[in-house]
Amino acid sequence: MLRGGKLRRVDPDLSNYYVAVFRQREYPITGTILLATAVAASFAASGCHSKIAGKSDAPFRIIATDAGFDAPDTVPAGLRHIVFENRGSEIHEGMLVKLPQGMSVGEYVSAVRSGSLFPAGALDYSGAGLTSPGESVEVWVKLDPGQYILICWNAGHARSTPPRPVTVEYTISDDLPPKENVIVKLMDFRFEVAGPLRRGLQVIRIENTGPSMHEMDIFRLHEGKSLADVRRWRKDDGRGPAPADAMGGILDSHDLKRVVWMRKNFAAGRYILHCEVPLVTNAQATKQEITHADLGMVREIEIDE
Ligand SMILES: [Cu+2]
Numbered sequence: 001m002l003r004g005g006k007l008r009r010v011d012p013d014l015s016n017y018y019v020a021v022f023r024q025r026e027y028p029i030t031g032t033i034l035l036a037t038a039v040a041a042s043f044a045a046s047g048c049h050s051k052i053a054g055k056s057d058a059p060f061r062i063i064a065t066d067a068g069f070d071a072p073d074t075v076p077a078g079l080r081h082i083v084f085e086n087r088g089s090e091i092h093e094g095m096l097v098k099l100p101q102g103m104s105v106g107e108y109v110s111a112v113r114s115g116s117l118f119p120a121g122a123l124d125y126s127g128a129g130l131t132s133p134g135e136s137v138e139v140w141v142k143l144d145p146g147q148y149i150l151i152c153w154n155a156g157h158a159r160s161t162p163p164r165p166v167t168v169e170y171t172i173s174d175d176l177p178p179k180e181n182v183i184v185k186l187m188d189f190r191f192e193v194a195g196p197l198r199r200g201l202q203v204i205r206i207e208n209t210g211p212s213m214h215e216m217d218i219f220r221l222h223e224g225k226s227l228a229d230v231r232r233w234r235k236d237d238g239r240g241p242a243p244a245d246a247m248g249g250i251l252d253s254h255d256l257k258r259v260v261w262m263r264k265n266f267a268a269g270r271y272i273l274h275c276e277v278p279l280v281t282n283a284q285a286t287k288q289e290i291t292h293a294d295l296g297m298v299r300e301i302e303i304d305e
Pocket of ligand 1: 292
């Protein structure tokens with residue numbers, strides 16, 4: 001169906017999109033205390049039980065294998081520090097999708113299996129992007145209360161491997177994001193990188209300036225391989241020998257105002273930033289072949305010795 005590697009879906013029901021945007025405007029991510037207070041107040045007003053918890057210290061650990069995910073059943077709402085590890089033999093990602101009220105995990109899965117690229121009402125909430133076997137990546141992502149699934153969109157895994165349900169509780173606690181070394185802005189259709197990415201442990205703060213949804217996967221080129229090799233390989237669903245290692249990635253969020261962080265240990269070398277979100281973002285499975293990477297949303301960067 002989709003040749004662009006990750007099977008993608010975007011919400012056909014625009015009303016959900018506007019709800020997400022409206023919610024974001026009400027509770028800007030920059031005002032953590034305001035946000036917590038406002039969310040708590042809104043839950044109190046709607047009759048839900050809520051409480052403000054202290055700072056959470058245990059990260060939200062997600063382990064991917066070729067058979068699925070190992071992850072906690074429940075996590076608190078708020079800014080979560082996610083540690084994602086791939087113990088499988090193939091490239092995996094751990095993306096979070098929030099299910100709409102009344103949709104079960106089984107219904108989401110059968111919608112995906114029957115060709116719906118975006119089961120109506122479900123919202124992408126980012127997570128950890130494409131990660132090679134043996135690699136791990138840390139990301140900081142804000143989660144709202146609700147029923148989520150963890151899913152991998154690489155190479156048809158969304159249809160072959162069961163997603164993992166995760167409940168995000170009404171308890172709110174925010175993990176503190178680390179101070180960034182580099183800021184990357186995702187825009188139509190390019191990456192703007194502020195500051196040099198260096199070797200060693202680096203924190204990248206990622207913002208989407210839109211107007212489209214975007215994501216950023218980072219690939220480390222193998223010796224003698226080029227950006228064009230990565231493009232071809234991703235376009236062919238990641239078949240054949242990989243010209244690069246997948247170092248993790250982030251975003252793919254319906255709420256364009258979400259700021260996220262990624263922390264990763266980088267060696268010196270050549271890297272590719274790559275956005276695989278499709279140009280056509282509706283429910284039509286047959287029209288998702290052209291991705292942002294095809295429109296030039298790829299960039300090579302070098303990390304010096
Ligand atoms: Cu993009």
